[in-house]
Amino acid sequence: MGIVHAEKLIYEYDKRDEEGNVIGTNRAIDGVDIDIPQGSFVAILGHNGSGKSTLAKHMNALLLPSGGTIWVDGKDTKDPAEIWNVRQAAGMVFQNPDNQIIGTVVEEDVGFGPENLGVPTDEIWKRVENSLRSVGMLEYRKDSPNKLSGGQKQRVAIAGVIAMEPKCIVLDEPTAMLDPNGRREVILAVEKLKAEKNVTVILITHYMEEVIDADQVFVMDDGHIVMHGTPREIFGRVDELKAYRMDVPQVTMLAEELRKRGLSLPRGILRREELVEALCRLR
Amino acid sequence: MVRDITIGQYYPTESFIHRLDPRVKIVCTLLFIVSLFIQNSLPGYVVATIFLAAVIKMSKVPVGFIVKGLKPIVILLLFTVVMNLFLTRGGAELVQFWIFTITESGLKTSVFMAVRLIYLVMGSSIMTFTTSPNGLTDGLEKLLHPLNRVNVPVHEVAMMMSIALRFIPILLEETDKIMKAQQARGADFETGNIIQRAKSMIPILVPLFVSAFRRANDLAMAMEARCYHGGEGRTRMKPLKYKREDRLAYAVTVFYLVLIFAVGRFVPLRLWIF
Structure with a gap:
């Protein structure tokens, strides 16, 4: 059993009309x-x-x-006695950078999680410094979060999660509200983190460019997991992806179109360099 | 820019007063205010003036800043002075014209009252000028901590205050954005009488409230995700600890209190009617 393990997970919520009467249930996860x-x-x-x-x-x-049931780090999330252990094991970064920063100073915000866990003061300072360094935000430690850019705020939010020393980090569309520069900043920070500390990273997104370095990709549609495989396998199935209303990276798209026109390119090209190499090999 | 405004009136600089523990500043300011109101003699005011001047000097906050802080109370000040001047009876009559009479004790009370109010505002603005809003919240939380026993949610209130401080600039920016969006669609906020203008604020307030609630919801979830579960079992990243300077500051304030009463009682300094 891995760090996160779910079996037959279902989540239902009530559908309501204008007056708030229940008119049925929706299954968000099926x-x-x-x-x-x-x-x-x-x-x-x-x-x-x-x-x-x-x-x-x-x-x-x-x-x-x-x-x-869903188990996180071997703990059933439905067990009320384990709830804080589950939350400590799986840190979470949300979409809106403004609405998840609690502190009025960057370092205080990063310290918020460890404070809640009851970590001793000296240890908090160590963790805050280390996690700010690992996302490259150490020089902003005394600044107000209001003065940071979106990408920087998200990096602070990631540092805040790392400071809790989770086994796994869940990033729920961390780049959805950012401009392309901020998006790159955040993804680089995540990748660096992945390389340096052996944490599990679960990235939820609808930007496909961000997932080409992933070990595994799951595609969801209508509450079901409809595709599962390595990025190469997934991006090799362009038509299927389009049926699930997903945008395929431009390079993959181009390669696919060229392949349809008769060029003998391999399936699932993810990077520009790969396409260049494949095209050069054609001659 | 809306982003640059500071809440409260913190004047960031390095000084002995800035470095003091927020609790010291809160308690000493209270003591200073109390000392102003329970003595009533010229020598006492001389001592208070010297004390206040010394603190202002040490805080490195420009005097102009502190004087500017008096602006909001000018009307209150005038009102108090005028009322005391004409309505207090006692002692010899100094001036009399038409229905107005100014007596010795009237003049004395009004001057002392004015000095008291001015010193009160100056004293408390020294506190807010030298303590960051977060410092104040932390200090209050620690000072009021004993109230926890009688079920006052001190930690929660302090947490709400600091979150409010964090979100004021964000909500201001949002108000600005909404106003611009409404103006772009022809909304008019500047003309009309006061009722019309108040009415035109509704299209700003409704979206602002909706967004504030959405933010509150998001923030609550983010706090829960980071294991926030109230003040119990929580450690502090920056715990408040009294240092030598803080004890010194308490000692100086206590000395000041003793002095002001001693002087008021034993120094027979009199100037005309005061």
């Missing part, structure tokens, strides 16, 4: 089985309303399953 090994980088893709964020919130016990 029978999901997933197993994420410790130390891996897993991406979960899906368009809006596919249930990917709902799944992410289950990994932190922010939502509890209506059916089935």
Whole structure:
């Protein structure tokens, strides 16, 4: 069993009309089985309303399953005695950079998680320094978060999670509200983190460019996991992805179109360099 | 820029007063205010003036800043002075014209009252000028901690205060954005009488409230995800600890209190009617 393991996970919520009367139930997650090994980088893709964020919130016990079970670090999230252990094991970074920063100074915000865990003061300072350094925000430690850019705020939020020393970090669309520069900043920080500390990274996103370095990719649609494999396998199935309303990276798209026109290119080209190399080899 | 405004009136610089523990500053300011109101003699005011001047000097906050802080109370000040001047009876009559009479004790009370109010505002603005809003919140939390026993949620209130401080600039920026969006669609906030203008604020307030609630919801979730579960079992990154300077500051304040009463009682300094 991996760090996150779900069996037949179901999440239902009531559908309501204008007056708030229940008129039925919606299934945001419908029978999901997933197993994420410790130390891996897993991406979960899906368009809006596919249930990917709902799944992410289950990994932190922010939502509890209506059916089935999810274990995080071997603990059942439904067990009220384990809730704080689950949240400590699986840190979570959210979409909106402004709404997840609690402190009025960068370093105080990073210290918020360890404070809640009851970590001794000296140890908090050490953790704050280390985690700010690992996201490259150490020089901003005394600044007000209001003065930072979106990408910098998200890096502070990531540092805040690292300072809690989780085994796994769940990033719920961390780049959705950022400009392209901020998006790159955040993804680089995540990749660096992955390389330096042996944490499991679960990245939820709808930008496919961000997932080409993942070990495994899950594609969700309508509450189900519809595709699962390495990025190369997934991006080799362009038509299928399009059916799930996903945008394929431009390079992959171009390679696919060229292949359809008769060029003998391999399936699942992810990077520009790969395409260049494949094209050069054609001659 | 809206982003640059500072909440409260913290004047960031390095000084002995800035470095003091926020609790010291809160308690000493209270003691200073009390000392102003329970003595009433010229020598006492001389001591208070010297004390206040010394603290201002040490805080390195420009005097102009502190005087500017008096602006909001000018009307209150005038009102108090006028009321005391004409309505207090006692002692010899100094001036009399038409229905107004100014007596010796009227003049004395009004001058002392004015000095008291001015010193009160100056004293407390020294506190806010030299303590960051977060420092104040932390200090209050620690000072009021004993109230926890009688079920006052001190930690929660302090947490709410510091979150409010963090979100004021964000919400101000948002208000600005919403106003611009409404103006772009032809909303008019500047003309009309006061009622019309108040009415035109509704299209700003409604989206602002909606967004504030959404933010509150997000923030609560983010706090929970980071294991926030109230003040119990929580450690502090920056715990408040009294240092030697803080004890010294307490000692000086106590000495000041003793002095002001001693002087008021035993130094027979009199100037005309005061």
